[in-house]
Amino acid sequence: xxxxxxxxxxxxxxxxxxxxxxxxxxxxxxxxxxxxxxxxxxxxxxxxxxxxxxxxxxxxxxxxxxxxxxxxxxxxxxxxxxxxxxxxxxxxxxxxxxxxxxxxxxxxxxxxxxxxxxxxxxxxxxxxxxxxxxxxxxxxxxxxxxxxxxxxxxxxxxxxxxxxxxxxxxxxxxxxxxxxxxxxxxxxxxxxxxxxxxxxxxxxxxxxxxxxxxxxxxxxxxxxxxxxxxxxxxxxxxxxxxxxxxxxxxxxxxxxxxxxxxxxxxxxxxxxxxxxxxxxxxxxxxxxxxxxxxxxxxxxxxxxxxxxxxxxxxxxxxxxxxxxxxxxxxxxxxxxxxxxxxxxxxxxxxxxxxxxxxxxxxxxxxxxxxxxxxxxxxxxxxxxxxxxxxxxxxxxxxxxxxxxxxxxxxxxxxxxxxxxxxxxxxxxxxxxxxxxxxxxxxxxxxxxxxxxxxxxxxxxxxxxxxxxxxxxxxxxxxxxxxxxxxxxxxxxxxxxxxxxxxxxxxxxxxxxxxxxxxxxxxxxxxxxxxxxxxxxxxxxxxxxxxxxxxxxxxxxxxxxxxxxxxxxxxxxxxxxxxxxxxxxxxxxxxxxxxxxxxxxxxxxxx
Amino acid sequence: xxxxxxxxxxxxxxxxxxxxxxxxxxxxxxxxxxxxxxxxxxxxxxxxxxxxxxxxxxxxxxxxxxxxxxxxxxxxxxxxxxxxxxxxxxxxxxxxxxxxxxxxxxxxxxxxxxxxxxxxxxxxxxxxxxxxxxxxxxxxxxxxxxxxxxxxxxxxxxxxxxxxxxxxxxxxxxxxxxxxxxxxxxxxxxxxxxxxxxxxxxxxxxxxxxxxxxxxxxxxxxxxxxxxxxxxx
Numbered sequence: 001x002x003x004x005x006x007x008x009x010x011x012x013x014x015x016x017x018x019x020x021x022x023x024x025x026x027x028x029x030x031x032x033x034x035x036x037x038x039x040x041x042x043x044x045x046x047x048x049x050x051x052x053x054x055x056x057x058x059x060x061x062x063x064x065x066x067x068x069x070x071x072x073x074x075x076x077x078x079x080x081x082x083x084x085x086x087x088x089x090x091x092x093x094x095x096x097x098x099x100x101x102x103x104x105x106x107x108x109x110x111x112x113x114x115x116x117x118x119x120x121x122x123x124x125x126x127x128x129x130x131x132x133x134x135x136x137x138x139x140x141x142x143x144x145x146x147x148x149x150x151x152x153x154x155x156x157x158x159x160x161x162x163x164x165x166x167x168x169x170x171x172x173x174x175x176x177x178x179x180x181x182x183x184x185x186x187x188x189x190x191x192x193x194x195x196x197x198x199x200x201x202x203x204x205x206x207x208x209x210x211x212x213x214x215x216x217x218x219x220x221x222x223x224x225x226x227x228x229x230x231x232x233x234x235x236x237x238x239x240x241x242x243x244x245x246x247x248x249x250x251x252x253x254x255x256x257x258x259x260x261x262x263x264x265x266x267x268x269x270x271x272x273x274x275x276x277x278x279x280x281x282x283x284x285x286x287x288x289x290x291x292x293x294x295x296x297x298x299x300x301x302x303x304x305x306x307x308x309x310x311x312x313x314x315x316x317x318x319x320x321x322x323x324x325x326x327x328x329x330x331x332x333x334x335x336x337x338x339x340x341x342x343x344x345x346x347x348x349x350x351x352x353x354x355x356x357x358x359x360x361x362x363x364x365x366x367x368x369x370x371x372x373x374x375x376x377x378x379x380x381x382x383x384x385x386x387x388x389x390x391x392x393x394x395x396x397x398x399x400x401x402x403x404x405x406x407x408x409x410x411x412x413x414x415x416x417x418x419x420x421x422x423x424x425x426x427x428x429x430x431x432x433x434x435x436x437x438x439x440x441x442x443x444x445x446x447x448x449x450x451x452x453x454x455x456x457x458x459x460x461x462x463x464x465x466x467x468x469x470x471x472x473x474x475x476x477x478x479x480x481x482x483x484x485x486x487x488x489x490x491x492x493x494x495x496x497x498x499x500x501x502x503x504x505x506x507x508x509x510x511x512x513x514x515x516x517x518x519x520x521x522x523x524x525x526x527x528x529x530x531x532x533x534x535x536x537x538x539x540x541x542x543x544x545x546x547x548x549x550x551x552x553x554x555x556x557x558x559x560x561x562x563x564x565x566x567x568x569x570x571x572x573x574x575x576x577x578x579x580x581x582x583x584x585x586x587x588x589x590x591x592x593x594x595x596x597x598x599x600x601x602x603x604x605x606x
Numbered sequence: 607x608x609x610x611x612x613x614x615x616x617x618x619x620x621x622x623x624x625x626x627x628x629x630x631x632x633x634x635x636x637x638x639x640x641x642x643x644x645x646x647x648x649x650x651x652x653x654x655x656x657x658x659x660x661x662x663x664x665x666x667x668x669x670x671x672x673x674x675x676x677x678x679x680x681x682x683x684x685x686x687x688x689x690x691x692x693x694x695x696x697x698x699x700x701x702x703x704x705x706x707x708x709x710x711x712x713x714x715x716x717x718x719x720x721x722x723x724x725x726x727x728x729x730x731x732x733x734x735x736x737x738x739x740x741x742x743x744x745x746x747x748x749x750x751x752x753x754x755x756x757x758x759x760x761x762x763x764x765x766x767x768x769x770x771x772x773x774x775x776x777x778x779x780x781x782x783x784x785x786x787x788x789x790x791x792x793x794x795x796x797x798x799x800x801x802x803x804x805x806x807x808x809x810x811x812x813x814x815x816x817x818x819x820x821x822x823x824x825x826x827x828x829x830x831x832x833x834x835x836x837x838x839x
Contacts, residue, residue, distance in 0.1 A: 176636070180798055487725055
């Protein structure tokens with residue numbers, strides 16, 4: 001009923017546009033925010049949705065139209081809607097306390113903004129834990145011009161991580177016991193197995209090294225115990241998209257999870273990535289890709305056989321999976337792969353700061369490793385770690401020769417440090433030396449690999465089709481260290497949580513280079529509102545344009561932003577419980593079109 | 607003059623340090639031990655529990671420890687503490703507070719509490735407290751959660767209570783420590799909220815305190831079998 005109304009409203013908008021040719025089209029949309037039931041088949045609870053459902057409706061906009069969206073809050077608490085990835089006036093961005101006051105219970109707030117872009121995006125609440133509780137929907141924006149690829153049909157594939165606990169309860173549990181939801185901790189049996197495989201001494205020293213830091217190699221997902229859904233449906237409920245053999249199908253993947261990264265594949269089909277975060281990229285054929293929380297990827301597939309294919313998404317920590325189906329008729333089911341073995345973090349993922357990591361040249365010599373206890377391990381040259389029988393150059397110039405890495409089998413091996421101390425339990429056996437990806441720490445346990453041994457998408461493969469901005473040197477660099485204390489479940493930027501932080505001040509007209517140094521052992525999807533994030537993959541003007549930049553543990557990642565949107569914006573880790581506990585900043589853009597404020601910044605934040 | 611200046615600067619420091627947005631308040635209840643002890647002619651209910659409310663920077667904790675003997679229907683020990691906890695390092699909180707002991711037998715005692723609470727290397731949960739009064743004492747508690755599987759946990763614990771002065775009315779003599787060693791095997795039945803367990807609890811009073819305990823006609827060495835559940839909410 002309401003969706004019917006919505007469709008009628010958008011038809012009305014289109015009709016109006018036709019009548020007033022020449023003038024910008026104006027689409028009007030109505031959304032209600034409601035308490036809705038969530039039924040995953042394994043649990044039911046009351047969550048939050050739009051127009052009576054979660055996920056809410058797919059909003060279809062047209063590039064160039066002016067939209068009016070009336071949002072009625074039927075909850076007994078304030079709400080908000082943030083238009084994720086949309087470039088719009090900051091008052092319309094939907095972040096309570098930054099863009100506006102939010103939407104009071106019973107109130108209807110009208111958003112009005114022009115649609116200046118195209119692609120796949122999404123919308124969600126920015127109030128409390130309404131988003132993890134189900135308040136999200138998809139946005140599809142049709143471009144003005146022809147796209148550089150063709151397809152016969154399209155589907156939105158929105159991934160979410162429904163949890164039986166409410167967001168508030170999850171946060172409280174995490175604060176009380178940060179490993180509350182980690183049911184993949186290493187047990188006595190794992191220890192016995194390790195002892196058998198690597199010897200008791202090695203197993204003990206490996207355990208000792210982690211225990212020394214009070215960290216766990218299984219700390220990959222803060223939140224387990226959720227049921228992943230595709231378009232609101234669990235594996236058993238089996239979301240199905242139909243195709244006719246030979247058709248080209250566009251899948252618009254959106255990760256609207258609160259906390260979960262997914263690795264996605266369609267066994268038997270190659271996917272061609274054509275858009276990342278709504279922007280066209282040079283097509284990349286892949287077998288599998290990882291989608292960070294809040295990212296979107298559009299892929300093309302061309303199934304030729306008359307059969308069912310599973311769209312299979314595994315959580316990065318391999319604690320859960322969901323499949324949907326692409327089939328030639330309803331009710332068909334493809335094979336569902338088993339969950340792969342959970343990865344284990346390695347010492348490379350351990351809160352080490354890789355200073356001066358140059359993604360272009362991959363030259364990492366002179367990097368500094370900050371150990372969790374604050375001491376540093378300088379100058380460890382990881383670039384040589386890829387050389388069989390390579391040499392470790394120590395800062396004092398001495399070398400550690402003859403270390404045979406060719407076997408890559410050093411369970412529980414010991415690295416001698418210049419001061420004579422040792423770093424035990426570095427597990428080289430999990431190092432994936434075959435494929436290197438500059439967006440993972442060398443030797444990272446999180447390094448993904450395609451299930452069929454084929455191509456796994458890397459950020460390094462992304463190359464924009466059309467630069468949105470003329471390429472120029474950044475006017476300044478702002479270093480943002482991603483920090484936290486996992487034992488207290490406190491997350492922060494530069495060691496300061498949002499509640500205690502000064503806003504980041506940018507000047508209208510400047511181009512800022514953000515340097516993310518991930519000092520934690522978790523992966524953080526960093527999201528800047530209002531402006532594009534140009535991810536530095538060393539491709540200059542062809543660097544991909546994104547709204548979420550995922551920073552893996554132990555890495556340094558750069559992104560640049562043309563500061564072209566006046567006002568106040570949010571900038572945060574998109575993992576809901578990390579953002580809420582402090583990995584969040586307000587960004588103030590000073591100056592604007594009237595003033596054309598001077599682009600001569602002096603101060604570097606931090 | 608000096609004190610006024612100090613007060614003023616303390617106030618301004620407080621105002622400047624006040625957060626840009628409201629601190630979130632969290633709360634929780636946790637009972638590490640909530641059990642029935644049975645051994646050598648004595649049967650008792652016992653608990654070791656705490657509840658907290660606070661922020662990342664400051665927590666108010668109510669800690670309660672007791673042993674209620676069902677034979678005489680009396681609290682053999684009953685101890686309540688109100689503690690303030692502030693982080694002093696990555697893994698440790700400093701503790702300050704008061705402790706009030708009110709067993710049915712014996713005198714009631716009030717102590718000031720100074721301590722450290724946190725997670726030591728290798729995941730040992732540590733409490734080290736100094737109890738200050740006319741009859742000071744020190745207490746050191748260590749607990750370790752050993753995962754057999756991701757739901758079955760073996761939790762060994764050691765508690766050492768050392769009187770630093772004679773307190774004959776409570777059968778304690780200076781440096782005559784009381785040692786409690788426990789081992790509990792639990793199963794996470796409902797989430798982490800309820801975990802029933804079985805285990806062994808051993809109490810031994812040593813040195814001069816042991817003699818005082820024996821003089822009272824009590825045992826200085828008690829082994830009990832325990833059945834109970836851990837609670838967390």
